[in-house]
Amino acid sequence: MFELEKVSKRFNSLTALDDVDLIIPNGRTTVFIGPSGCGKSTLIRVLMGLIEPDHGVVRYEGAPVNAGSAMQLRRRMGYVIQGGGLFPHLTARGNATLMARYLGHPTEDIYHRVDELAELTHLPSDALDRYPAQLSGGQRQRVALVRALMLEPDVLMLDEPFGALDPIVRYQLQTHLRDIFRGLGKTVVMVTHDIGEAGFFGDDIVLLREGRIVQRGPIRDFVDRPSEPFVEHFISAQRTLIDSLEDGT
Amino acid sequence: MIVRVFLLFMAGLIIYVAPMSCIAQDIRIGSKVFTESVILGEIIAHLARETGASVHHHRQLGGTRILWDALLAGEIDIYPEYTGTISNEILSGEGLVTEKEIRDALGSRGLAMTGPLGFNNTYAIGIRQETSDRLGISTISDLRKYPELTFGFGNEFLERGDGWPSLRTHYALPHIQVTGLDHDLAYRGLVSGSIDAMDVYTTDAAIAFYGIQILEDDLNHFPVYDAVLIYRGEWEESKSNIVKFVNKLEGRIDEATMAAMNARVKLDGLSETLVAAEFVADQFNVVVTVRKTSWFANFLVNTYEHLKLVGISLTAALVISVPLGVIAARWRKLGQVILTVVGLIQTIPSLALFVFMIPLVGIGGPPAILALFLYSLLPIVRNTHAGLTGIPPDIVEAAQAIGLPRLAQLRLIEIPMAGGMILAGIKTSAVINVGTATLGALIGAGGYGQPILTGIRLDDVGLILSGAVPAAVLALLVQGLFEVVERFVVPKGLRL
Ligand SMILES: Nc1ncnc2c1ncn2[C@@H]1O[C@H](COP(=O)(O)OP(=O)(O)OP(=O)(O)O)[C@@H](O)[C@H]1O
Ligand SMILES: [Mg+2]
Numbered sequence: 078m079f080e081l082e083k084v085s086k087r088f089n090s091l092t093a094l095d096d097v098d099l100i101i102p103n104g105r106t107t108v109f110i111g112p113s114g115c116g117k118s119t120l121i122r123v124l125m126g127l128i129e130p131d132h133g134v135v136r137y138e139g140a141p142v143n144a145g146s147a148m149q150l151r152r153r154m155g156y157v158i159q160g161g162g163l164f165p166h167l168t169a170r171g172n173a174t175l176m177a178r179y180l181g182h183p184t185e186d187i188y189h190r191v192d193e194l195a196e197l198t199h200l201p202s203d204a205l206d207r208y209p210a211q212l213s214g215g216q217r218q219r220v221a222l223v224r225a226l227m228l229e230p231d232v233l234m235l236d237e238p239f240g241a242l243d244p245i246v247r248y249q250l251q252t253h254l255r256d257i258f259r260g261l262g263k264t265v266v267m268v269t270h271d272i273g274e275a276g277f278f279g280d281d282i283v284l285l286r287e288g289r290i291v292q293r294g295p296i297r298d299f300v301d302r303p304s305e306p307f308v309e310h311f312i313s314a315q316r317t318l319i320d321s322l323e324d325g326t
Numbered sequence: 327m328i329v330r331v332f333l334l335f336m337a338g339l340i341i342y343v344a345p346m347s348c349i350a351q352d353i354r355i356g357s358k359v360f361t362e363s364v365i366l367g368e369i370i371a372h373l374a375r376e377t378g379a380s381v382h383h384h385r386q387l388g389g390t391r392i393l394w395d396a397l398l399a400g401e402i403d404i405y406p407e408y409t410g411t412i413s414n415e416i417l418s419g420e421g422l423v424t425e426k427e428i429r430d431a432l433g434s435r436g437l438a439m440t441g442p443l444g445f446n447n448t449y450a451i452g453i454r455q456e457t458s459d460r461l462g463i464s465t466i467s468d469l470r471k472y473p474e475l476t477f478g479f480g481n482e483f484l485e486r487g488d489g490w491p492s493l494r495t496h497y498a499l500p501h502i503q504v505t506g507l508d509h510d511l512a513y514r515g516l517v518s519g520s521i522d523a524m525d526v527y528t529t530d531a532a533i534a535f536y537g538i539q540i541l542e543d544d545l546n547h548f549p550v551y552d553a554v555l556i557y558r559g560e561w562e563e564s565k566s567n568i569v570k571f572v573n574k575l576e577g578r579i580d581e582a583t584m585a586a587m588n589a590r591v592k593l594d595g596l597s598e599t600l601v602a603a604e605f606v607a608d609q610f611n612v613v614v615t616v617r618k619t620s621w622f623a624n625f626l627v628n629t630y631e632h633l634k635l636v637g638i639s640l641t642a643a644l645v646i647s648v649p650l651g652v653i654a655a656r657w658r659k660l661g662q663v664i665l666t667v668v669g670l671i672q673t674i675p676s677l678a679l680f681v682f683m684i685p686l687v688g689i690g691g692p693p694a695i696l697a698l699f700l701y702s703l704l705p706i707v708r709n710t711h712a713g714l715t716g717i718p719p720d721i722v723e724a725a726q727a728i729g730l731p732r733l734a735q736l737r738l739i740e741i742p743m744a745g746g747m748i749l750a751g752i753k754t755s756a757v758i759n760v761g762t763a764t765l766g767a768l769i770g771a772g773g774y775g776q777p778i779l780t781g782i783r784l785d786d787v788g789l790i791l792s793g794a795v796p797a798a799v800l801a802l803l804v805q806g807l808f809e810v811v812e813r814f815v816v817p818k819g820l821r822l
Contacts, residue, residue: 152729162724166817176728208819
């Protein structure tokens, strides 16, 4: 369980997080949505201790997340960085297994696990031996996912993990992952721009705007009981797009 | 993997560099970077060896300033100098005129001086023997009677305060046909008759060769540059036998003898060692056997010395500047300071840097290595810094996010990613280093600069090339070596 108390973060004059209070329960999927630049990635970084907030406290399982504790905590979390963040000098396999090898896990186990995860994410097996520059955008995202899942983390942080996937793989993977997350009772934090995806995964959806939480709850609440006009507007924007397409047919 | 290659590479250099100890010498002689000085140095060496001392002659160590500093710093014990140089140049502010004043000034610095060796190497005016005979000119004053004579002077002489301007006033010379020209061309002009008089040094090798008549400075215009030896004062007690030998040279070498010895080296192509040996045999009945070293043996020695200069300085630069670059990339403010300082070092002219080093680390290899080390810093530090700061932020974040400790991030992610840039920096440093190391010969560090320097001194293009060509080849080899290393060091994923 993550607890955030009055967390604020500024970059120079820009407020990326503004007095955020938030509890992220274990075993559930929490989705952050909101317009670009509203602070979603910053919030994830704060949760992982990659950024220290200017004010406020972040706790994981009751213990504060800070410079001292963050490194150990991160090994229990998998993180898919927005854009992948793969190490270009390592093959896909090298990327995925780097940390496990650093920690001295048995080689057998490591390679077994990579293959398993590659299958799960529909990553072609020959792709594992290629360098990031030789992979397609979607393949890269899947490698990033494999890397995040490698150490069987308790918590998964996914920052727009499906952006570059084609709709079919995306749909397959979404279904697959949701089943895994639910089955294993993983704590998942996900960022997406897609309301549909948010509703599909999210037990809990958090809508951010300019560093503040505007509304939080299940997807139905956002449709039925928007807390302010902005929420309605944000939800309907994507709907209108789809509706207008449907109208056109 | 990269770290391992790097360590292996350095281990190799260190092992290679290890046998670098120096054997203590009883007597260390210095000479300036012109033939006459080297011959005198060899004469001292032959005589000193006769006393049973072990002797090292730092040949053509450098210019006046370097020799003087080296003597004061106790890096050499003795070297040939000229009284005029001491009074007008080294201690010019002290208004020294007489030999006694000079001797006292040296004494107060813990130095001693022999009496004049017998020749005065100063400017003089030379004319063709035939002109002298025909017109009966034997002194500079005689020139006044023949205002139609044409003069060709070296540019330096033409401009120096104690050159042509004051000579003309001093002797009230009426001549108006005065041209400035290159010294070597002047000799040819004089022989061919296109000029009638030129400036020469009294001990120039070419004087005898071209049959030039030196005119007497009857009104004492030119400063006196009596050759002397200056040496460490404490020798008077501790090495009295050597002092005795050294003082034997007083008054033994006149202008004609010195000019002839210069000619034997510069014109006949004999070695200074041999010419000096002939002299001591002739004058002191000291028989010295001169071993002739082959071209190839010299080449090997020069190669060894050059590699030593480059190897040590580059290894040290590597060990220091990669971490410096890492620090500069990690702490940006400190980084600016580091980059500025190593940048500034680069702007110091090499000769100046060499001279600064002498009081600190002496002459020969150490100051050259230290200077080369300093020059090698900038490319490596800057490239390491640029390589590390150029890593995309999401990669840096990913390295943190997977839970690698700081040092492991550096070792497993950042250094490999910056490896190509770092290596390029090292390559640049190495190539520059190989070239700059040739300047080390100016302060007695040896290497390929040694034949270049000798070649320039003797105007021997072959000799110059025998240093310049290997230096260029070595630079290419180093470049090639690094290109091979690059294949192993730069990860395949970054070459796609
Ligand atoms: N390191 C940084 N330095 C300065 N400003 C930053 C930094 N990181 C983020 N910001 C700013 O903070 C704000 C929030 O950034 P953040 O990355 O959290 O947005 P986001 O909600 O993830 O946006 P997107 O959906 O486009 O990814 C943005 O305005 C961004 O420009
Ligand atoms: Mg983001």
